[in-house]
Amino acid sequence: xxxxxxxxxxxxxxxxxxxxxxxxxxxxxxxxxxxxxxxxxxxxxxxxxxxxxxxxxxxxxxxxxxxxxxxxxxxxxxxxxxxxxxxxxxxxxxxxxxxxxxxxxxxxxxxxxxxxxxxxxxxxxxxxxxxxxxxxxxxxxxxxxxxx
Numbered sequence: 001x002x003x004x005x006x007x008x009x010x011x012x013x014x015x016x017x018x019x020x021x022x023x024x025x026x027x028x029x030x031x032x033x034x035x036x037x038x039x040x041x042x043x044x045x046x047x048x049x050x051x052x053x054x055x056x057x058x059x060x061x062x063x064x065x066x067x068x069x070x071x072x073x074x075x076x077x078x079x080x081x082x083x084x085x086x087x088x089x090x091x092x093x094x095x096x097x098x099x100x101x102x103x104x105x106x107x108x109x110x111x112x113x114x115x116x117x118x119x120x121x122x123x124x125x126x127x128x129x130x131x132x133x134x135x136x137x138x139x140x141x142x143x144x145x146x147x148x
Contacts, residue, residue: 076123
């Protein structure tokens with residue numbers, strides 16, 4: 001199955017002869033592409049898919065989001081980092097100062113619904129993400145993939 005094939009691919013890509021950058025049950029960025037994706041963004045195939053989507057008009061939102069790319073500062077902050085990127089990309093005003101004169105979303109500002117220490121431990125669930133987005137100025141229509 002997919003999991004077995006992915007593990008076999010990882011083993012063949014980072015086998016015993018490869019330098020290991022990680023401890024057991026951990027991975028580093030050079031190994032992540034083999035764990036989570038069959039096509040990397042910067043690969044020839046990734047570039048082809050991107051160009052095709054761009055030519056077909058399916059990448060309009062990409063440029064606003066790419067200009068606001070934000071890498072999460074904690075492993076469990078993935079949803080918080082994505083929300084910051086989207087809110088900044090949509091030019092939603094946080095109505096408070098980030099640093100100096102800048103009004104900008106950042107992870108440390110996403111503490112209105114859940115304490116960030118709890119988010120570090122547990123992440124943010126679907127309902128909490130919707131609430132967090134709404135409280136930070138987004139108009140949200142949420143649904144799960146199986147509700148579509």
